[in-house]
Amino acid sequence: MPHKTNNQHAATVAAQALGWVDETTRSVTPPLYPSTTFERNTDLSYHDGRCYTRADNPTYDQACAVLNALEGGADSRLFASGMAAAVCVLQALQPGDHVVAPKVMYWALRAFMQDIGVRSGLTFDFVDNGDADAWAKHMQPGKTKLIWLETPANPDWQITDIAAVAKAAHAIGAIVAVDNTVATPLITRPIEFGADIVMHSATKYLNGHSDVLAGTLTCAKKDAFWAQVCKQHKGGGAVLGVFETWLLLRGMRTLSVRVERASSNAMAIARHFETHAEIEQVQYPGLESHIGHDIAKKQMQGGFGGMLSLRVKGGTERAVAFHNACKLFKRATSLGGVESLIEHRASVEGPTSPVPGDLLRMSVGIEHIDDLIDDIETALNQTK
Known part of the structure; x- marks a missing residue:
């Protein structure tokens, strides 16, 4: 695979899981931290800033770092499912915001948009995946805040030109999020084509063994919208369990x-x-x-x-x-x-x-x- 991170091919980054070794035991297999809470210091500060496992468990660190490296991103978050990850992006929007999404996409997310998304005050336009001009025509300056792409699109595997859509979206100040579940970062890195957020149903290729339910988000940069996503992630509580995180990281090593x-x-x-x-x-x-x-x-x-x-x-x-x-x-x-x-x-x-x-x-x-x-x-x- 051609992608490189820090002069290493993505295949090496994944297989080595960035080469991290446990400092205490020198184990090459990542440790798992099942604790849900962490003791404060006597001055009431938190050791390493960790308070409660919903956002602070050290088991998350390596998996997120590997995702950042593979996608070329600045930060990542782990979720209880791919749907939870996608919904978190929608929940970071404000009532009245406009979203452009594909007509052909993961059906459960499309149904969520048309039902709960609309009842939450969002408005949607659904566009043919392969028509870059149609995407631009449906963008409304001052109102459109999110462009949701899925490429290849499930289940007819239509392709959307990420760079072309991102250029049009950024011209009106909209965020571009790409569902990269099918391509994986071994084949496509949407951030390199202008995407702001990359989503995975990590249940699928990232884990790869049909035994973990998980989702991920990775951002191109830590901006105000990403801060809202992180706030929603922590406050909403749809985080990935530590054992599932450990299994996900194990799966990514054979990606x-x-x-x-x-x-x-x-x-x-x-x-x-x-x-x-x-x-x-x-x-x-x-x-x-x-x-x-x-x-x-x-x-x-x-x-x-x-x-x-x-x-x-x-x-x-x-x-x-x-x-x-x-x-x-x-x-x-x-x-x-x-x-x-x-x-x-x-x-x-x-x-x-x-x-x-x-x-x-x-x-x-x-x-x-x-x-x-x-x-x-x-x-x-x-x-x-």
């Missing part, structure tokens, strides 16, 4: 090898099935046929990620049957784990979903590529 393998497998599947007789369309930004491929080449370095979608010939009924016939691809929600998953997104999202019924979302894992392709071929043959 490079997992992302590289998943990206390689996804590209192989995309190319194999792009012209397949039983497939209507493969949606993957690494394909030259993808509408956002040229932008993806610019801002996705070292691969195009492990997520793709297949639109199966035969409509919804065939798609569901194919989904059920897969064996290696487990029928489960989520993404970014070592195991491959498949999902019929329209069924998951419900009757208001914009996702077509013939679309299957695939999170490609690190299994042998021949076995994955064979599983898809077999399922297609069984459902002709």
